[in-house]
Amino acid sequence: MVTTRNTRADVVEAAGRLFARRGYHGTSMRDLGKELGLLGSSLYSHVESKQDLLVEVVEEGARLFGASAERALALGGTPRERLQALIAGHVDVVLDNLDVARTFLNEARMLDAGHRRRILEARDRYERVFRRVLAEGAGEGSFRPGLDPKTTTIFILSVLNAIERWYDPEGRLDRAALVDELSAFALAAVGSG
Amino acid sequence: MVTTRNTRADVVEAAGRLFARRGYHGTSMRDLGKELGLLGSSLYSHVESKQDLLVEVVEEGARLFGASAERALALGGTPRERLQALIAGHVDVVLDNLDVARTFLNEARMLDAGHRRRILEARDRYERVFRRVLAEGAGEGSFRPGLDPKTTTIFILSVLNAIERWYDPEGRLDRAALVDELSAFALAAVGSG
């Protein structure tokens, strides 16, 4: 077994792992060093500060969700189809980047004010993509009467963002079944079941 | 203004406030002392350890949700009506005990193994109440065909548990409107819209 030097990307990845598991404040630089087989102080040749690591992980999360929304919209289709594509894309981001997604969802509030603002803006942009799709479907009359696109978007994203809290890849639902259940639930909720 | 000595309940309440805002590991005993106008070391005449405070806050959350489920079931009614009562009760618990609910939802994983297990069990019991109601409605054929009570319960609880993340009591939705939106969404999702 060859032991190679860690890259900056290795450090960021391990940081995501620990931040996801124990939280930002529950992870020390010495913990992170141990995870990588080096001393806490050695991390400072890769990174400027602990906060810096949180910024990198959380911003990667923001990029992943943003890119997923763009891909889903590029497929076109009816509001119903676009909503399904957004859901499937969201699931892929979470399941393929579980630690990053968890850190993005749970630890972003530990960022300093400036970085937190940028992340909140990215989150708002992502939310607006869902909202536009729902508003369009509601405008067409494809969804149930009285549906409020803003509130409904928050509810659907609540379900999607909670996946990291309970989903077990080894459990009875595989990825396709999860997406099916989510789609059936969300489409029924918007009245396009 | 009369400055009275703090009670143990005051300490637990302030702990909930800080744990909710900055997280368990982001809160020091000195922070908590400052919040109450005393020194960190003085807290130890009220409490045995920092972990002890987390246990108290999280177990209060578990009690509140458990009691809410009992009250909702005691009302009886159709599965549809019981689901609505469960939703309204959940909203009351969250909005009337925001700090406790946040700590219960986000910081319980910081508990030591023994206490964490007890909380997971309480959470499972609460979830089973929802599941039984959904299973009964599905058995009666009142809900959409193909509805999986287990998965649907998780989805509905995901929406309810996310309220603390976005709801603003000063915003456009008052409590009754929030409950209405949640009910409309959940009932449509189960196919009883």
Added chain:
DNA sequence: CCTACCGATCGGTAGG
């Protein structure tokens, strides 16, 4: 509830 303190750990730096 305070004074006075404990050993351990924290994020981080200088210099190699």
Added chain:
DNA sequence: CCTACCGATCGGTAGG
């Protein structure tokens, strides 16, 4: 990436 270290802060205790 390590050695050797810094001042600050951590949870917690003894004694009043």
